[in-house]
Amino acid sequence: MNMESFNDGVFWAAAIILIVQLVGVLIGYIIVRAIGSKIIHRAFNRMEKQRNMHPGRVKTLSRLAISIFTYILLFIVITITLGLFDLDIAPLIASAGIVGLAIGFGAQGLVSDVVTGFFILLEKQIDVEDYIAIAGIDGIVEEVGLRTTQVRSFDGTLHFVPNREISVVSNYSRGNMQAIVDIGIAYEENVDKAIAVIQGACNRVAEEQGAFKEGPDVVGVNALGSSEVTIRIIAKTENMMQWAMQRELLKACKEELDAHNIEIPYPHQVNVSKEA
Amino acid sequence: MNMESFNDGVFWAAAIILIVQLVGVLIGYIIVRAIGSKIIHRAFNRMEKQRNMHPGRVKTLSRLAISIFTYILLFIVITITLGLFDLDIAPLIASAGIVGLAIGFGAQGLVSDVVTGFFILLEKQIDVEDYIAIAGIDGIVEEVGLRTTQVRSFDGTLHFVPNREISVVSNYSRGNMQAIVDIGIAYEENVDKAIAVIQGACNRVAEEQGAFKEGPDVVGVNALGSSEVTIRIIAKTENMMQWAMQRELLKACKEELDAHNIEIPYPHQVNVSKEA
Amino acid sequence: MNMESFNDGVFWAAAIILIVQLVGVLIGYIIVRAIGSKIIHRAFNRMEKQRNMHPGRVKTLSRLAISIFTYILLFIVITITLGLFDLDIAPLIASAGIVGLAIGFGAQGLVSDVVTGFFILLEKQIDVEDYIAIAGIDGIVEEVGLRTTQVRSFDGTLHFVPNREISVVSNYSRGNMQAIVDIGIAYEENVDKAIAVIQGACNRVAEEQGAFKEGPDVVGVNALGSSEVTIRIIAKTENMMQWAMQRELLKACKEELDAHNIEIPYPHQVNVSKEA
Amino acid sequence: MNMESFNDGVFWAAAIILIVQLVGVLIGYIIVRAIGSKIIHRAFNRMEKQRNMHPGRVKTLSRLAISIFTYILLFIVITITLGLFDLDIAPLIASAGIVGLAIGFGAQGLVSDVVTGFFILLEKQIDVEDYIAIAGIDGIVEEVGLRTTQVRSFDGTLHFVPNREISVVSNYSRGNMQAIVDIGIAYEENVDKAIAVIQGACNRVAEEQGAFKEGPDVVGVNALGSSEVTIRIIAKTENMMQWAMQRELLKACKEELDAHNIEIPYPHQVNVSKEA
Amino acid sequence: MNMESFNDGVFWAAAIILIVQLVGVLIGYIIVRAIGSKIIHRAFNRMEKQRNMHPGRVKTLSRLAISIFTYILLFIVITITLGLFDLDIAPLIASAGIVGLAIGFGAQGLVSDVVTGFFILLEKQIDVEDYIAIAGIDGIVEEVGLRTTQVRSFDGTLHFVPNREISVVSNYSRGNMQAIVDIGIAYEENVDKAIAVIQGACNRVAEEQGAFKEGPDVVGVNALGSSEVTIRIIAKTENMMQWAMQRELLKACKEELDAHNIEIPYPHQVNVSKEA
Amino acid sequence: MNMESFNDGVFWAAAIILIVQLVGVLIGYIIVRAIGSKIIHRAFNRMEKQRNMHPGRVKTLSRLAISIFTYILLFIVITITLGLFDLDIAPLIASAGIVGLAIGFGAQGLVSDVVTGFFILLEKQIDVEDYIAIAGIDGIVEEVGLRTTQVRSFDGTLHFVPNREISVVSNYSRGNMQAIVDIGIAYEENVDKAIAVIQGACNRVAEEQGAFKEGPDVVGVNALGSSEVTIRIIAKTENMMQWAMQRELLKACKEELDAHNIEIPYPHQVNVSKEA
Amino acid sequence: MNMESFNDGVFWAAAIILIVQLVGVLIGYIIVRAIGSKIIHRAFNRMEKQRNMHPGRVKTLSRLAISIFTYILLFIVITITLGLFDLDIAPLIASAGIVGLAIGFGAQGLVSDVVTGFFILLEKQIDVEDYIAIAGIDGIVEEVGLRTTQVRSFDGTLHFVPNREISVVSNYSRGNMQAIVDIGIAYEENVDKAIAVIQGACNRVAEEQGAFKEGPDVVGVNALGSSEVTIRIIAKTENMMQWAMQRELLKACKEELDAHNIEIPYPHQVNVSKEA
Incomplete structure (x- = not known):
């Protein structure tokens, strides 16, 4: 408010304008507060019905929400009003900024949730039942x-x-799955014969079970272990059937190897005896 | 305060306005301080009764809260007053900003607590007794x-x-729970017979115990271990009954396998002797 | 709005200007809102067709997007309008800043995604099928x-x-790959002879298989293990053929060492007997 | 300071105001500095007495505190003074902001300490002796x-x-504690008999010791281990007595099982002999 | 725009200035946009040729770059224009700040890349082929x-x-490398004799191989292991030759120790027999 | 600088004021720079003497410090000067802010050091020799x-x-320390007798050694291990004597158990023989 | 630029001032750019000679540095110029702030490097050759x-x-170092005799080697291991001699224990035989 306003009764005009502004701010406050409270109330009531929540808990939460809303509104109204009287409100804003900073950082996790959720839905990364x-x-x-x-x-x-x-x-629910089975046979066994027997077991399972999309096939010697030669079987199965098929393959291989007298070895150790 | 104010005795008008503003600030300070102190006092007194806290500890905490409140209030009043005398309060604000920054960051954990707590309550993720x-x-x-x-x-x-x-x-308290039991049998045993015996034990337990919702069922050979063939049992039980049911299944399987002379093997090792 | 405006009916000119400004803001709001909504609608409709999404999910997402857009627009219009009436909008901006801060931090992950994605595409780090x-x-x-x-x-x-x-x-799809195979032979065997036999097996595989680019070559004694002397083979193969070639090498080495009676040893232990 | 002030000797009025402002700033500085130093001195002296600290260390710390206080005060006074001469102090503020930023971030840990400490005290999470x-x-x-x-x-x-x-x-000091003891018995033993014997040992301990609140009770077969069947005992004891009670239970079970000739087995291994 | 401008037809002068400003902004926009688009186009075209990229991918990326450039430019032009009409653009800036904040944080990784890269090149930390x-x-x-x-x-x-x-x-490519070999000998062997034999093997390798810069030398007993006394050899070799030299040393030591009948022991265990 | 200043030769007054301001800034710069350089020089010279540092290193560091100080000072002077000519220095400040931001974040670790160090000293958490x-x-x-x-x-x-x-x-230097010793005895031994023997050994050590404050006392059976029953001894010793006392207790227990023929068992294993 | 300037031809004065300002800005730009480029060039040339860098790499880096410098300078000049025409440059600054934010954060690591490096040098934490x-x-x-x-x-x-x-x-280069050696002896050996023998070996090494500052001394029984009683030796040696001395101690202890027929035991196991 400049000093020139004292020239020519301009003062009174300024005073009238000030009063109009104050009344406007007050009316604005009353309207916004009424609308805001109503919206919050309705939101919580709807939630209460939809989620079948306990009325006590809803009351607690909605009261918390309305308090926060009212405090923020009051703060805005007070600063605007002080500004009308030409008082420097910078310190007030600064004080609010401290609280705001804490809230902003504290609430950023919430925004992260929504942004990530938005893209998970948009890109169809997850469907219910997956x-x-x-x-x-x-x-x-x-x-x-x-x-x-x-x-x-x-x-x-x-x-x-x-x-x-x-x-x-x-x-795991977007296409056929791989079933991988490793069978260890004794070093003394003929590898080619073992592979043939295991492939035979695989073929038998493939005939009995309808869930295979590819294979099962023996791909060869996967490792020379400390006590056994490891033979690997790979198969492609219908989605979610991979574990059942692995169980079937394990059982069939065990039975077939037993039938052909091919040893699935226990851990081996060579003992060298020495007198103390 | 512009220099034009010296024209025509405007100076005195300005001085009067200034004094009015100062008095207003002072009155505001006294009122806000009294109300604030009272609110803090009451809050701590209520807490003392509700939580049955030691009066000494409550006094310490409430004195801390009132001190912090008074310091902040004083700071705001001082900066507003300096602003009335046309002194540049930016450095003051900046100094306060440093403290505020530290407080804002330090307190953000508190906001995080409340935001997370709000949604845990709202989404009913946790109930007491869960x-x-x-x-x-x-x-x-x-x-x-x-x-x-x-x-x-x-x-x-x-x-x-x-x-x-x-x-x-x-x-863990939102629905029926799965009980999973793995039984290892010797490689020498017939797998089909072992499965039948274990399923028998399962059926016996299911009859005796009322807590099963589904099964227990033998799903097949889960692994060819280094010393044993692992058979898996899966069952669905009433909530919180899964551990008791697992114990029952373990005991029944042990007894049934013993009764049918099916070996639960110790770790095996093949020893190859060699002279030094 | 300065007080000088009361001199000479300037007031009315100012009022007219204000009204013109208000109308301009309103028209701007209506236009921007219409255009914005249309753009968002079209974007989601196109997405719906391209990605074959469920109409319900698209509706949810587009409604969310339009709400956010409208709230931001309304906020801007309100602050501009208040500014026209000489009300201090700093507190409003500050309140918005808190929300903005949270959003800015929450959304920064999204920008990180796009920036990283841009350079992955630009530098051809990844191609489909790699x-x-x-x-x-x-x-x-x-x-x-x-x-x-x-x-x-x-x-x-x-x-x-x-x-x-x-x-x-x-x-793994940018050039030939290395296949590395370690073969353990017994400490009793002659190292030079073993190396010759293994190299022989390597040469046989290299002739049979077309996927080798270099080697396979025996590089020497890689370690003196607790029970075996480890011989290392290195080869360069066509891309993605390294695992198959490793399997071939393992099988060939096993067969060749068996044929020459060179022992692949089990773990050894020296037992010293002592009476209790 | 506008140029209009040269009209009509307004200049002198402005000069007088400036001098008054300068003197006011100076007086403010002297008063604040004196009070601040005194407060810091007293705080450290009180600490010296309470904590029985070495005077040398107290002197070092209080001197550091007063230096920091004086530097900050001087900075504020200098910027206010420069502002009175219409010099733009923004760069000064900016420079201070850099230091302030570092301090604010560096000190945020301190605020975190106090905020967390406040709630630990308020919520009685910890008491001395807990x-x-x-x-x-x-x-x-x-x-x-x-x-x-x-x-x-x-x-x-x-x-x-x-x-x-x-x-x-x-x-760990908020209520009765659970004592859990797992006893392994040999696979050859009868599980029911073993449970009865262990329960007997539990009952004997419960009679002898007064610290049990519930049990101890055998809950059943907890696992079929590689060499032993594990039986679990659960009891509720007075606070801080759980370890002593566990020791008593272990001793009693060992003695009781020995008395009934039930074996607590060593690790088992099945050795299959094979000639090299 | 002050109200005094209505005095003396100054209004028209102001209007003319405004129009001139608007035209200037428009011309600036057109020029900057044209130049910017051209620069982006050229940059991507050059990249397309240099890196042999797929034209489709280049088109996608350059279109993205131009869109972002245009949006930013438009935003700047709009805010400058609004500013000319005395509308408060603070809310617009604030909204942009939110986006900017997210972008700034998201892009900071990019700057980190360049700064680190700059110093890696400047300090010659890495050369191609290292x-x-x-x-x-x-x-x-x-x-x-x-x-x-x-x-x-x-x-x-x-x-x-x-x-x-x-x-x-x-x-690893900045100077000679160390080759370290640990040889375990039996506890029964004479340590001095073993050291002499191993040093002999080292000398033989050093003569045969030209890649040694220092040693290889036996430094002594490095550990008394559970089953063997460990002797350590250290040598300095030409860059990248350390692994080959380690293999040579291992082979030579094995052969030399075999020739002198010094045992490289298997793991030992003392077995104490006890009847059950 | 407003245009009204052209009225009535006010221009010259303004020019004079400007020159006075410029000269003031220049003088301020010269004084501050001289004082600052001297303080830095002295600080480093004192450090050189106190810490006995190499003069070359001191020179490097002090030159670095003075350069940084001069650059900051020059930047402040330039911006103040530009401000006097009514040039908008916001972009300059913004550029400086970027550097400042980096410095502020980079230096925050330093402040963290000092704040933490201050409280470690104040709370006497650490003393030299602890x-x-x-x-x-x-x-x-x-x-x-x-x-x-x-x-x-x-x-x-x-x-x-x-x-x-x-x-x-x-x-570890704030009070008496606990010495904890666990002794494993064979399952075949009588637990009560073993406890008596171990307590005897404890008493003997307690008599011989003066460093015990409490105990040593046998607290009972701590675990039923896989091969041994573990008996625990607890004692309170003078500060820093806990390890020596533990060694004494270990030696005494070993000797006492040997004297009473109570076995400290090796790891046990039950071997079940099976023919292949 | 206020409208009053149109009164009394003041316009022309304003125009002249504007042109003078523009010319000043231009001259400033040319001078600063020339000086800056020269400084950068010289810095890189000096670096090229000192570090013996490849001219191509230096050229790349200096060109990058000059580009960045020029862009920043241009940005500052443009914003200052726009400011002279009364255009609101806030959006420009904001846009720059985004880039600046990213740069500031990206470059903070660099400042961290220098601050840490400064204190490492100042506090003599590291010397070359340490x-x-x-x-x-x-x-x-x-x-x-x-x-x-x-x-x-x-x-x-x-x-x-x-x-x-x-x-x-x-x-590791700031004073004498500790050498610690643990020797395991058999449970059957007399501990006192073993300690005497080991201390004898220590004394012999101490006489032969000049690098010991204290000890080596046997401190006693450090542990009752699963198969051996561990005796610990501690010695203080000259800097960097600790490993050599540990090797000497190990060799001497092995020889001395062998000479006195004190067993360094292999791992022990008690085997309990059981028929299947």
């Missing part, structure tokens, strides 16, 4: 939300995973 | 607060977990 | 995008890797 | 401060833990 | 760029390492 | 400074630990 | 710079360690 591994947890997806993804692991546990914790999504 | 695993700790939930969650682990320890430490919530 | 290892995952690349890279690992799992998670790219 | 585990350290609490918590571990070491390092507080 | 270890990867350097370093590891994999991931550079 | 463990290092403290703590570990290495790396301080 | 361990690397220091420290490890590798990676400096 078998996935995220954030060190694997299981069946029960729900994909903007903030949280719910995964039920094989042992029955329900995991709530905040989306920000999800970096790499490993989805 | 058996959960959070932040590397597992146990029964004793209390879920906006800042801290209390978990009592199986050995009796009470853990106070700040909510910001909670990322993935693994809740 | 066999690579990134972020602890290895497999065949299915898609390289600006935000996400899709990798299918050997067991059939599809991994969605946000580009920001990619630091070092290890590309 | 047996707790924090920050990878466990022991008896000797002192809980706003900045540091002192814990004496079992071997006599005194740990100073800055409160910011405390995330999860595991308090 | 054998180095960086960021957990070791291999031969194929290319050192400002953003990425390409390393081909021994097995043929090509690694793209963003320079920011490079902290410690371990360069 | 035996402590900090930052994964343990040893005797040689010096505690505001920036660095020097610790000499048991093997003679001198560690320089920046104070910021110190979080938990584990001080 | 044997140290930093950042997980140990070796002989070849060069200590403000940005990088070069360490050559024992195997000949040269490590470039950016100073920021250096936290704790472990310096």
Whole structure:
């Protein structure tokens, strides 16, 4: 408010303008507060019905939300009003900035959740019922939300995973799966004969089971272990059938090798005797 | 304050306005300080009664809170006053900003706690009495607060977990649980017979115990181990009954295998003797 | 708005200008909002067709996008309008800054994704069909995008890797690969003879298989192990043929050493007997 | 300072105001400095007496504190003074901001300490004499401060833990504790008989010792180990008595099993002999 | 725009100035946009030729670059224009700041790459063809760029390492290398005699091979192991010859010790027999 | 500088003021630079004498310090001067801010050092000669400074630990220490007799050695191991005597158990023979 | 530029001032650019000679440096110029701020390097030729710079360690070193006699070797191991002689124990035979 305003009764004009401004601010406050409270109330009521929450908990949460809203609104109104009286509100803003800084940093995790959730939905990385591994947890997806993804692991546990914790999504439900079986045979056995017998077992399982897409095939000698020669079988199966097929292959190989007297060896050790 | 104000005795008008402003600031300070102190006092008194805290500790904490409040208030009043005298308060604000920055960052953990706590409550991730695993700790939930969650682990320890430490919530109390038992039998045994015997033991346990929801069922040969063929049993049980059922299954399988003379083998080693 | 404006009916001129400004702001708001909504709608519709997404999910996402857009626009319009009435909008901006800060930090991961993706494409670090290892995952690349890279690992799992998670790219499809095989022979055997036999096996494999680019060659005694002398073979093969060639080399060496009666030893132990 | 001030000798008025402002700043500086130094001195003197510190160390620390205080004050005074002469002090502020930034970040750990300490006290997470585990350290609490918590571990070491390092507080002194004992018996033994004998030992200990709150009870077969069948005992004991009770149970079970000739087995191995 | 401008038709002068400013901004926009687009186009065309990239990929990338450039330019032009009409553009700037913040943080990795790359080149830490270890990867350097370093590891994999991931550079190609060989002899052997024999083997290798710079020398008994006395040999060899020389030393020591009947022992164990 | 100044020769007054300001800035620069350089010189000279540093190194460091000081000063003077000519120095400040940001973040570690060091001194966490463990290092403290703590570990290495790396301080020199000794006896031995014998050995050591404060006492059976029953002894000793006392207890227990023919068992294994 | 300037031809004065300002800015730009380019050129030329760098690499780096310098200068000149025409340059500054933010964060590592390097030099933590361990690397220091420290490890590798990676400096070259040797003897041996024999071997080595400062002394029974009683020897040696002395002690103890027929035992195991 400049001093020139004292010339020619301009003062009174300025005063009138000030009062108009004050009233405007007050009316604005009342309207915004009423609308805001109503919106918050409705949001929580809807949530109460949808999620079947306990009324006490909802009341606690909505009261918290309205308090925060009112405090912020009051702060804005007070600073605007002080500004009208030409008081320097910089220190007030600075004080608020400290609180704001803490809140901004504290709440950034929430934004991370929503941004990550948005892209998981948009890029169809996860569908409900998929078998996935995220954030060190694997299981069946029960729900994909903007903030949280719910995964039920094989042992029955329900995991709530905040989306920000999800970096790499490993989805086991997007195509055929590989079944890999390693069979160890004794060093004394003929490798070619063993491979033929194992391939025979594989063919038998492939005929009996309909879940194979490719193979199973013996790919050869995978390692010369400390006590056994390792033969590897690879097969492609229908999704989620890989474990059952691995079990079938293991059983068939064991039976077939037994039938042909090919030894699956125990750990070996050469003992050299020496007198003390 | 512009120099034009010296024209026409405007100076006196300005001085009067200044004094009015100063008095207003002073009154504002006194009112805000009184109200603030009272609110803090009441909050701590209520806490003292609710939590049954030691009066000495409450006094220490409330005195700390009032001091911090008064320092902040004084700082704001001083900067506003200096601003009225046309002194540049930017350096003051900057100095305060340094302190504020440190406080903002230091306190951001607190906001993180509340934001996370809010969503844990809202999304019903945890209920009191649930058996959960959070932040590397597992146990029964004793209390879920906006800042801290209390978990009592199986050995009796009470853990106070700040909510910001909670990322993935693994809740073991949301549905039936899986019981998994692996039984190793000797390579010499007939696999089909062993499976039949183990399934028999499972059926017996299922009849005796009412806690099974599905199975227990033998799913097949899970691995060809170094000394034993591993047979896997899977069952679905009532919540929290999985460990008891696993114990029952282990005992029944041991007894049934013994009764049918099927060997549960010790570790095997083939010794090849060689003279030194 | 200065007080001098009251001199000479300037007030009315100022009022007219204000009204013109307000109308301009309003028109600007309407135009920008319409254009923005249309652009968002079109973008999601195109996406729906291209990615074959569920209409419900697209609707959810586009509604979210339009809400956010409208809220931001409204905020800008309100602050500009208040500014026209000479109200101090600093507190409003500060409040918005808190939200903005959280959003900025939360969204920075998204920018990281795009920047990293841009350079992966620009520097041709990854091509579709390459066999690579990134972020602890290895497999065949299915898609390289600006935000996400899709990798299918050997067991059939599809991994969605946000580009920001990619630091070092290890590309296995850029040139010939090394096959390394270590063969352990007994301490009693003559090392020179063993090397000759193994080299013979290598030469036989090299003749039979066309995938070798260099070698395979025996480079010498690699270690004196606890029970065996380790001989190392190194070869260069065509890309992706290294594992098959390793398997061939293992089989050939086993057969050749058996044929020459050179022992591949089991673990040894010297037993010193002592009476209790 | 506008140029209009040259009209009508306004210049002198401005000069007088300037001088008044300068003198005011100077007086303010002298007063604030005197008060600040006195407060710092007193604080350190009180500390010296309370903590029984070496006068030399106190002198070093208080001198450091006063220097820092004076530098900050001088900086503020200089910038205010320059501002009075209409010199742009933005670069000065910017330079100070750099230092301030470093200080703010460097000191944020301190604030973290106090905020965490405040809530540890407020929520009564730790009391002196409690047996707790924090920050990878466990022991008896000797002192809980706003900045540091002192814990004496079992071997006599005194740990100073800055409160910011405390995330999860595991308090072992809040209720009865669980004692868990696993006893391995030979596969040849009858499981039911062994359970009965072990339960007998438990009952005997329970009679002799008064520290049990529940049990001890045998819960069943916990595992089929490689060489032994594991039987688990669970008991609830008075706080801090769990280890003594575990020792009593171990001793009683050993004696009782010996008395009934039930074998606690050594590791087993099946040796299959083969000629080289 | 002050109200005084209405005095004396100054209004028209102001209007003319405004129009001139607007035209200037428009012309500036057109020029900058044209030049910018051309520069981006040329840069990508040159890259296309140099790196032999697919035209489709180049088109995608250059279109992305031009879009981003145009959006930024438009934003600047709009805010400058609004500023000319006295509209407060602070909210616009604030909105842009949010985006900018995210971009700034997201892009900081890029700057880190270039800064690190600059100093790696300046300090000659890495040359093409050097054998180095960086960021957990070791291999031969194929290319050192400002953003990425390409390393081909021994097995043929090509690694793209963003320079920011490079902290410690371990360069194996800057001088002679040490070859270290540990030989275990039986406890029964005479240590002095064994050292003499091993030194003899070392001397023989040193004569046959020209790659030694110093030694190889036996430095003495390095450890009394559980089954053997370990003798250490140290030698300095030409760069990259250390592994070949280690292999030669191992072979020579084995042969020489065999020739002198000094035992390289298998793991020992004393067996104490006890009846069950 | 407003245009009104052209009215009435005010221009010349303004020009004079400007010149006075320029001269003032120049004089200020010369004085500050001279004083600053002198202070830096003196500080380094004093350091040179106190720490007995090489003059060359001191010269390098002081030259670096003076250059940095001069550059900062020049930057401030230039911006103030430009400000006097009404040139907008915001871009200059912004450029400086970039450098400042980097410096502020880079130097924050230094502040962390000093803040942590201050509290380590204030709270007497560490004294010279204490035996402590900090930052994964343990040893005797040689010096505690505001920036660095020097610790000499048991093997003679001198560690320089920046104070910021110190979080938990584990001080082994604040009170009596616990000595814990676990003795394994054979399963065949009578536990009560063994405890009596071991307690006898403890009593003998306690008589011979004066360093015990409490005990040593046998607390009972600590574990039923795979081959032995573990008996635990606990004692409280004078500070730093715990290791010597543990050695004495070990020797005495071994001798006493030998004298009473109580077996300290080797690892046991039950061998079950099976024909291949 | 206010409108009052149109009064009384003041316009022309303003125009002249504007032109003078523009010319000044232009001249400033030309001078600063010329000087800056020259300084950069000279710096790189000097570096080329000192470090014997390849001219091509120097040219690349200096061209990069000059480009960056020119872009920054141009940006500053453009914003200053726009400011002279009363155009709002805030958006320009904001855009620059984004780039600056990224640069500031990216370059902070560089400042960290220099700050850490400064204190390493100032506190004489490292001297060239010292044997140290930093950042997980140990070796002989070849060069200590403000940005990088070069360490050559024992195997000949040269490590470039950016100073920021250096936290704790472990310096092995600051005083005498401890040599620690643990000797295991059989449980059947008399401990007192074994200690006497080992002390005899120590005395013999101490006489033969001049590098001992204290000891070597037997401190007693350090552990009752699973198969042996461990006796510990401690000695203080000249710097860098600790490993040689440890080797001498090991050899002497082995020989002395052999001479006195005291057994250094192999691992023991008690075998309990059981029929299947």
